[in-house]
Amino acid sequence: MTSSDIVVIGAGLAGLTAARAIRAAGRSVTVLEARDRVAGRNLGHHLVNGVPVEMGGQWIGPTQTEVLKLITEFGLETFPTYDAGSAVTLYDGTPTTYSDETFGLSEEAAVEVGRLQGELEALAGTVSLSSPWLSPQAAELDRKTVDEWLRTKTDNAEALAFWAAVVPALFSAEPAEMSLLHFLFYIRSGGMIGSLVATTGGAQELRVVGGTHQISERLAETLGDAVRLSSPVRKISHGGDGVRVHFDGGEISAQRVIVAIPPTLAGRLTYEPALPAARDGLTQQIPMGSVIKVQVAYPTPFWREAGLSGFSFNLDDALSVTLDNSPPDASCGVVVGFFEGAHARYAARMSPEERRASAVAALVKLFGPDARQPIDYAEQNWMEEEYTRGCYGGRLGAGVWTQYGAALAEPVGRIHWAGAETSDVWNGYMDGAVRSGHRAAAEVLAHLEA
Numbered sequence: 001m002t003s004s005d006i007v008v009i010g011a012g013l014a015g016l017t018a019a020r021a022i023r024a025a026g027r028s029v030t031v032l033e034a035r036d037r038v039a040g041r042n043l044g045h046h047l048v049n050g051v052p053v054e055m056g057g058q059w060i061g062p063t064q065t066e067v068l069k070l071i072t073e074f075g076l077e078t079f080p081t082y083d084a085g086s087a088v089t090l091y092d093g094t095p096t097t098y099s100d101e102t103f104g105l106s107e108e109a110a111v112e113v114g115r116l117q118g119e120l121e122a123l124a125g126t127v128s129l130s131s132p133w134l135s136p137q138a139a140e141l142d143r144k145t146v147d148e149w150l151r152t153k154t155d156n157a158e159a160l161a162f163w164a165a166v167v168p169a170l171f172s173a174e175p176a177e178m179s180l181l182h183f184l185f186y187i188r189s190g191g192m193i194g195s196l197v198a199t200t201g202g203a204q205e206l207r208v209v210g211g212t213h214q215i216s217e218r219l220a221e222t223l224g225d226a227v228r229l230s231s232p233v234r235k236i237s238h239g240g241d242g243v244r245v246h247f248d249g250g251e252i253s254a255q256r257v258i259v260a261i262p263p264t265l266a267g268r269l270t271y272e273p274a275l276p277a278a279r280d281g282l283t284q285q286i287p288m289g290s291v292i293k294v295q296v297a298y299p300t301p302f303w304r305e306a307g308l309s310g311f312s313f314n315l316d317d318a319l320s321v322t323l324d325n326s327p328p329d330a331s332c333g334v335v336v337g338f339f340e341g342a343h344a345r346y347a348a349r350m351s352p353e354e355r356r357a358s359a360v361a362a363l364v365k366l367f368g369p370d371a372r373q374p375i376d377y378a379e380q381n382w383m384e385e386e387y388t389r390g391c392y393g394g395r396l397g398a399g400v401w402t403q404y405g406a407a408l409a410e411p412v413g414r415i416h417w418a419g420a421e422t423s424d425v426w427n428g429y430m431d432g433a434v435r436s437g438h439r440a441a442a443e444v445l446a447h448l449e450a
């Protein structure tokens with residue numbers, strides 16, 4: 001049996017960041033990764049014409065400073081997401097273009113949406129990022145779902161339809177599937193709703209030339225053969241003198257272990273002895289969201305000629321959000337779209353051909369008949385991924401933060417937790433994953449024996 005000072009489970013951004021910090025402190029580290037590649041929820045793909053696109057996380061915003069530092073350090077280049085022209089909202093069969101704050105809604109619905117956004121952001125301002133369960137109105141906010149809150153606040157059907165598209169766009173989960181406290185925590189963690197939804201100035205501002213998976217690849221290069229691929233971890237034995245990590249292919253002992261995988265997957269490992277009930281109860285209740293991401297390619301970004309940005313909210317169809325995802329030289333046109341939440345579960349039951357037809361039909365409604373003949377279509381169903389089991393990340397339903405939240409990042413003996421879900425800043429995003437890696441590395445380094 002081999003040994004390291006620290007074992008890290010998972011070679012996504014969180015695990016690799018942690019491992020690099022441990023190595024930089026002069027300690028030995030081994031990263032065990034289940035897949036035959038690094039980068040986890042970041043995944044590159046080439047369209048039929050060779051243009052790179054991402055099937056997982058792709059955008060970076062200006063306040064996501066930790067992931068931006070890595071991009072700069074590794075000499076990767078960024079480019080702005082195309083954002084000129086009008087957006088489109090499709091509601092009740094009518095596409096409306098807009099370039100103001102109305103989201104293309106009727107005046108009455110736009111006022112309602114703005115009012116509710118203001119109320120949500122005011123409430124979010126009261127939520128503690130480090131300990132949401134200790135927020136002043138935590139019990140009250142955690143008792144109801146986002147859906148319940150919205151329905152007590154408005155009966156405007158169009159405004160409700162809008163939120164029913166926006167909430168899954170942020171969480172790939174339905175408003176009824178998460179607590180209001182979790183929603184408020186999350187929007188505060190990313191700088192409020194405007195910051196989360198915006199392209200320029202917000203979370204969708206920048207893309208990485210060649211794809212975000214390269215950040216993890218560069219991190220892994222700095223770690224060399226400390227990263228062991230195709231090594232799914234099954235069991236962690238832990239006690240007063242150390243840990244023993246059992247994976248397909250062997251065992252490794254260490255002083256401490258960082259588990260840098262989504263909480264629900266962490267709950268599927270075997271622990272010997274078993275984890276405290278509070279931690280196990282937590283991981284039983286952080287399901288991953290549901291998303292199928294699609295890339296639809298055309299000879300040109302034809303929508304730009306019509307003055308459209310490619311951004312859309314579709315309140316009618318299953319493909320509910322799109323953005324222009326064309327390469328920086330616009331050598332072809334690419335629309336990225338998402339089936340999210342209930343729509344993703346519905347679309348997952350279709351055949352690939354039906355799903356493609358459904359996506360293309362939605363794009364025709366939004367951008368016109370030129371959308372009918374794509375030159376390529378690619379899709380990624382993250383729910384089917386054995387070592388992710390859904391995206392964008394894990395969410396907490398009603399009552400979970402206040403009953404179990406303290407166990408999210410708190411170490412259990414020699415077991416530490418990292419991953420985008422454990423970050424208090426940009427929770428659920430690449431930046432949050434990197435921050436969680438730094439935090440977990442600092443925790444283990446503070447405890448290491450000589």
Ligand SMILES: Cc1cc2nc3c(=O)[nH]c(=O)nc-3n(C[C@H](O)[C@H](O)[C@H](O)COP(=O)(O)OP(=O)(O)OC[C@H]3O[C@@H](n4cnc5c(N)ncnc54)[C@H](O)[C@@H]3O)c2cc1C
Nearest residue numbers: 010012013014034040041057058059233391419420429430
């Ligand atoms: C479709 C999609 C779109 C997204 N869009 C964005 C975006 O635009 N911007 C943004 O910032 N974020 C986005 N995200 C979220 C972002 O990708 C994630 O928050 C981030 O990559 C998570 O990193 P992580 O290291 O915490 O987890 P992961 O990337 O999930 O890494 C965990 C690693 O652990 C491995 N693993 C799992 N189980 C085991 C096991 N038993 N043994 C060993 N290894 C194991 C996995 O294979 C994986 O490599 C998106 C995600 C998806 C899927």
